[in-house]
Amino acid sequence: xxxxMELKYQVSNEDFTRAGEASSDVKKKLKQLGVSPDVxxxxxxxxxxxxxxxxxxxxxxxxxxxxxxxQITMTLADRGPGIxxxxxxxQAGFSTAPxxxxxxxxxxxxxxxNMKKNSDTIDISTExxxxxxxxxxxxL
Amino acid sequence: xxxxxxxxxxxxxxxTGEDLxxxxxxxxxxxxxxxxxxxxxxxxxxxxxxxxxPQVIRTADMMDIVCIIFVRGKKPDExxxxxxxxxxxxxxxxxxxxxxxxxxxxxxxxxxxKMDA
Numbered sequence: 001x002x003x004x005m006e007l008k009y010q011v012s013n014e015d016f017t018r019a020g021e022a023s024s025d026v027k028k029k030l031k032q033l034g035v036s037p038d039v040x041x042x043x044x045x046x047x048x049x050x051x052x053x054x055x056x057x058x059x060x061x062x063x064x065x066x067x068x069x070x071q072i073t074m075t076l077a078d079r080g081p082g083i084x085x086x087x088x089x090x091q092a093g094f095s096t097a098p099x100x101x102x103x104x105x106x107x108x109x110x111x112x113x114n115m116k117k118n119s120d121t122i123d124i125s126t127e128x129x130x131x132x133x134x135x136x137x138x139x140l
Numbered sequence: 141x142x143x144x145x146x147x148x149x150x151x152x153x154x155x156t157g158e159d160l161x162x163x164x165x166x167x168x169x170x171x172x173x174x175x176x177x178x179x180x181x182x183x184x185x186x187x188x189x190x191x192x193x194p195q196v197i198r199t200a201d202m203m204d205i206v207c208i209i210f211v212r213g214k215k216p217d218e219x220x221x222x223x224x225x226x227x228x229x230x231x232x233x234x235x236x237x238x239x240x241x242x243x244x245x246x247x248x249x250x251x252x253x254k255m256d257a
Contacts, residue, residue, distance in 0.1 A: 020198035044202040108175030
């Protein structure tokens with residue numbers, strides 16, 4: 001099945017105030033496409049959590065969102081330090097976010113669990129010192 | 141409950157969204173932690189928060205939050221107000237502390253929504 005649409009975004013880690021711009025744009029595009037509000041909400045939450053993670057933990061990266069007849073696929077590829085222990089990172093409440101990020105209202109250790117909760121599939125591949133790629137799909 | 145009723149109950153200043161006071165609010169969420177808002181907020185939800193930065197507006201946008209109430213007299217800057225306007229998001233500011241603001245709304249019948257199983 002061919003993809004109906006592919007969206008690409010560069011995420012920078014230099015300005016935390018801009019974190020979420022990609023997710024916001026994806027949300028608008030899905031609305032224009034007439035995707036159901038429930039699906040849009042799940043995509044928005046999962047993607048925004050992922051985008052915030054890229055800004056907090058990695059040195060930026062790239063988000064690709066493809067939309068087909070059956071599903072929305074979100075690929076978040078960062079050039080970051082990698083995740084040493086994925087099982088631990090998936091635990092609600094576990095966080096390695098620094099204090100300055102907590103002061104901004106993030107770093108409660110809910111990011112990855114919330115991404116999992118809102119997506120139908122999630123696949124995380126990570127290599128220490130190289131980066132992490134998260135692929136999430138949400139069925140339409 | 142409407143945004144306008146919240147404005148009156150909490151004696152709020154309307155920062156933006158004077159034309160959105162008729163919007164219906166079904167539940168509310170009070171938190172300074174946006175991570176928790178992203179994990180727990182419900183639909184047609186008002187957000188009470190003492191955190192005041194652009195990510196509050198962004199989080200509200202992602203969660204389809206219908207109204208932000210800044211507690212403890214916090215006020216957003218121009219950039220945040222612009223973001224809110226773009227998203228048709230009303231912003232109120234009240235001098236009440238978080239606990240009192242939540243209590244006043246609860247007393248008037250607003251609830252937090254069901255807990256997740």
